[in-house]
Amino acid sequence: MYDIAIVGAGIAGTYISRELERYDNLKIVLLDGESDVGDEISMANSAIIHAGFDAPSYKLKGKFNAPGCIMYGKVCEDLDVPFKRVPSLVVAHTEEEMMKLHELYLNGLKNGVPDLRIVFEKEVHELEPNLAPDICGALVAGDAGIVSPFELVAKVAENAVDNGVELRLDTLVTGIDNLGDHFKLTTTQGDIEAKFVVNAAGVYADDVYEMVGEPYFEILARKGNYFIFDKEVGDLVKNVIFPCPTKNGKGILVAPTVHGNLLIGPDAAPTWKGDISTTQDKLDWIKANAHKNVPDVANVYNKIIRSYAGTRNTPVKADFTTTDGDFIIEESPVKNFVNFAGYESPGLTSIPAAGLYVVDEIIVPMLEREGYEVKPNPNFNPKNRKHVYFNDLTEEEKIELIKEEPKYGKVICRCETITEGEILDVIHRSAGATTVKGVKKRCRAGMGRCQGGFCQPRVTEILAREQGVPMNEVYYDKKTDSYILNDKTKDIED
Numbered sequence: 001m002y003d004i005a006i007v008g009a010g011i012a013g014t015y016i017s018r019e020l021e022r023y024d025n026l027k028i029v030l031l032d033g034e035s036d037v038g039d040e041i042s043m044a045n046s047a048i049i050h051a052g053f054d055a056p057s058y059k060l061k062g063k064f065n066a067p068g069c070i071m072y073g074k075v076c077e078d079l080d081v082p083f084k085r086v087p088s089l090v091v092a093h094t095e096e097e098m099m100k101l102h103e104l105y106l107n108g109l110k111n112g113v114p115d116l117r118i119v120f121e122k123e124v125h126e127l128e129p130n131l132a133p134d135i136c137g138a139l140v141a142g143d144a145g146i147v148s149p150f151e152l153v154a155k156v157a158e159n160a161v162d163n164g165v166e167l168r169l170d171t172l173v174t175g176i177d178n179l180g181d182h183f184k185l186t187t188t189q190g191d192i193e194a195k196f197v198v199n200a201a202g203v204y205a206d207d208v209y210e211m212v213g214e215p216y217f218e219i220l221a222r223k224g225n226y227f228i229f230d231k232e233v234g235d236l237v238k239n240v241i242f243p244c245p246t247k248n249g250k251g252i253l254v255a256p257t258v259h260g261n262l263l264i265g266p267d268a269a270p271t272w273k274g275d276i277s278t279t280q281d282k283l284d285w286i287k288a289n290a291h292k293n294v295p296d297v298a299n300v301y302n303k304i305i306r307s308y309a310g311t312r313n314t315p316v317k318a319d320f321t322t323t324d325g326d327f328i329i330e331e332s333p334v335k336n337f338v339n340f341a342g343y344e345s346p347g348l349t350s351i352p353a354a355g356l357y358v359v360d361e362i363i364v365p366m367l368e369r370e371g372y373e374v375k376p377n378p379n380f381n382p383k384n385r386k387h388v389y390f391n392d393l394t395e396e397e398k399i400e401l402i403k404e405e406p407k408y409g410k411v412i413c414r415c416e417t418i419t420e421g422e423i424l425d426v427i428h429r430s431a432g433a434t435t436v437k438g439v440k441k442r443c444r445a446g447m448g449r450c451q452g453g454f455c456q457p458r459v460t461e462i463l464a465r466e467q468g469v470p471m472n473e474v475y476y477d478k479k480t481d482s483y484i485l486n487d488k489t490k491d492i493e494d
């Protein structure tokens with residue numbers, strides 16, 4: 001019997017499990033139906049660490065965004081996750097938009113956003129020389145940032161597992177029985193019993209809650225498409241550029257990524273849960289609109305290396321008034337069952353603050369109420385082992401490393417210069433990669449210009465060797481339906 005079962009290993013579930021490890025003697029299991037952590041919403045988003053001026057301060061979003069953003073530096077340093085403080089600029093083309101920026105500025109002050117100011121014509125163009133000439137001002141948030149969302153979830157999961165969380169992937173929860181003093185979760189890998197459940201199931205959080213309780217909220221899926229550009233044009237902008245927001249959302253951003261690419265998107269349109277296919281007319285719409293703030297984007301569409309889409313998990317409560325699109329973070333009407341739901345943007349940013357809140361203000365008091373004596377874990381280690389980014393080393397450091405481990409001398413991904421040593425490292429870490437996409441997410445082999453055209457067969461070979469399975473048992477992604485090779489055509493004698 002587990003003390004706590006967490007359903008969903010996106011950023012929410014992994015982070016909550018890690019925070020819970022700060023307390024002693026809790027047996028925690030983290031479940032996900034996918035073959036890797038962070039394979040749904042947490043993988044496909046804008047990767048911006050928002051400063052926190054958008055959401056009204058009365059919402060949980062307004063409460064957690066700014067502190068979450070401030071906490072990111074320390075969290076990413078501890079977990080060794082690529083993160084950069086890059087200012088965000090919300091730009092205005094008209095006087096009316098300038099008034100909106102002023103509203104956002106005042107709201108930001110209320111939310112406790114540091115380093116926030118409004119700049120006018122001359123200064124905004126000095127800050128970002130490639131902006132459209134008619135832009136007359138911007139709200140500048142100096143504390144915003146950009147992160148690698150894939151590495152973030154993988155590193156949070158690694159730290160959670162190193163501190164004692166049991167991670168079970170390929171374990172889809174299909175039913176939950178409330179047995180009074182505990183829950184029985186039916187999964188595709190057998191039954192699991194736990195005294196408490198945390199529902200962090202992303203876009204499926206309403207379906208998971210309805211396994212035990214009467215529906216009181218619904219999650220709507222809304223898709224956003226994006227383009228990623230080659231690093232050759234990664235410095236087209238130095239800041240994260242947002243248009244002035246409208247009632248439909250934040251609009252199309254133009255931003256650098258933490259690894260030096262350029263990103264544009266997203267749109268927002270209703271879809272069905274689980275849909276991460278890109279949509280041509282929406283991609284065309286992004287292209288037709290992204291240049292409005294940064295005209296030169298239109299000249300570099302031949303540098304696009306990939307498009308992708310992510311699905312938002314927008315919450316609606318049954319009476320359409322109570323959440324007002326806010327996070328749902330509470331012990332649910334079903335006792336000992338916590339919903340961490342409707343956790344849409346700025347969810348990635350808010351997690352250090354929202355994760356702390358749900359653990360310290362909701363879960364720990366709930367455990368104590370049920371007779372647990374909850375004590376700090378003296379062995380909790382917040383830090384991960386350092387990740388070697390071979391390409392970032394000096395020539396001397398590279399030579400030293402290759403002397404120590406010759407596999408760092410063998411480049412597997414030529415576009416991103418990723419070595420066999422790095423691939424082996426991400427396979428053998430806790431919560432490590434077991435699929436080709438898992439390797440790609442953790443060390444960028446296959447993220448470059450050729451998108452795995454050259455290195456995917458080599459990565460497949462390495463995974464097969466390290467897992468002791470034939471190559472046709474190595475999967476690209478989900479281990480049920482994403483095989484790369486389906487059989488041998490012939491044997492070749494050496």
Ligand SMILES: Cc1cc2nc3c(=O)[nH]c(=O)nc-3n(C[C@H](O)[C@H](O)[C@H](O)COP(=O)(O)OP(=O)(O)OC[C@H]3O[C@@H](n4cnc5c(N)ncnc54)[C@H](O)[C@@H]3O)c2cc1C
Nearest residue numbers: 008010011012033041042045046048173202224347348349
């Ligand atoms: C287009 C887009 C752009 C965004 N941009 C930003 C941004 O720039 N900055 C920001 O702060 N936030 C952003 N967000 C929001 C952020 O990405 C989300 O808030 C966050 O990733 C949600 O994480 P999660 O763990 O709740 O959900 P997920 O990552 O989806 O995790 C839920 C997990 O639950 C698992 N699961 C579901 N049902 C079951 C089941 N029955 N059994 C077992 N497992 C199950 C799924 O497999 C999944 O892995 C964006 C989101 C989108 C969609």
